[in-house]
Amino acid sequence: MHMRRDDLLERMDAIGRLxxxxxxxxxxxxxxxxxxxxxxxxxxxxxxxxxIVEDGYKARFIDNLDWLAVEPLAYQFQNTKDGHKVMYEDGIYAEFAVFEMVEMPGIAYTPGRVVWQRDEALDTFATPKVITHPSDAAHRYEEALTNLYVGLLRERRGEQLAGFELIQVSAVNNVLLAYGETSDPFNPTRRVEAKHPDVITFLEQGVLGYGRSVEAAAVILEHIEARHSVNAVLKREIERLLQA
Structure with a gap:
């Protein structure tokens, strides 16, 4: 069941009121x-x-979710020491974390919208001081090349799932990061089709699924070579594994 936009906004506001x-x-x-x-x-x-809570209150709001009870909760799972994933009876899903003031300077997050605050002096927390700096394209391409090499080693050893993760996930993510600014600083795959439509053909050919990592690696290597100077010895060893 899909929630309307207004339902989500109202649920967020209702949580704020509680x-x-x-x-x-x-x-x-x-x-x-x-x-x-x-x-x-x-x-x-x-x-x-x-x-965000006062120092000493974190455990109370993680252990007792009464502050979310604007509608009945049907599911809850504490996925980290800081918070839960929950679903309401009506299907609205939420992920949250609880932090004490003393923790906030060290938390990396994107700027947020203040739904409710006790004091305007807290406005500073809406915009984090911790900023993620993307690596340059050359750095990302080198990471991707080493992902390909190690992934092919795993693949040739018969570790197809480990090879898949390195080649079709890690290497592809590094190629996406080489494109520059991403829609989500913590996940380069988010909304990539809308932001970089030119990358779709590469994804169709470089993300082929379990058991097809060698074929995908050849495409990823070719894609990188067209944009970045590849070390001759590293290229030789990658190609040797492609043909093994």
Missing amino acids: VATKEGTLMLLALGSIGLETDRLDDYSDLDFFL
Whole structure:
């Protein structure tokens, strides 16, 4: 069941209203498409947010999810020490983390939308000081080349799944990062088709699935060679493994 855009926004606001009644809460910060990028919000979106609390209150809000009870929760899974993944009875899905003020300076995240805050002085937390700096294209291509080499070693040893991960996931991700700015600084695959439509043909030929990593590696190597100078010895060894 797909949720309408307004349902997601209202659910986020409702959580904010309930959070405001709880002792120890400081800010509810919405991230991603429910945050500052609501123009992207659609039937396939979910809720992603941080709850910032006073020092000493973190465990209370992780162990007791009463602050989310604006509608019945049907599913909850604590996926990290900082938060949960949850689903409401009506199908709205959310991922969240709870942080104390003292933790915030060291947390990497994209700027968010303040749904609720106890004090305007907390505005600084809406824009993180930790910024991710993308590596240059040459660095990413070199990473991808070594992914190909090690992945082919795994493949030839019979470790097809490990080879798949290095060749069709890690190497491809590094190629995507070489294109420059990504829609999501933490995941280069997000919205890549819209941001870099020219990469779709490469993806169709370089992401072929389990058992086809050698074929994919040949395509990825050719793609990199057209854009980056490949070390002759490394290329020789990759090609040797391609033909093994």
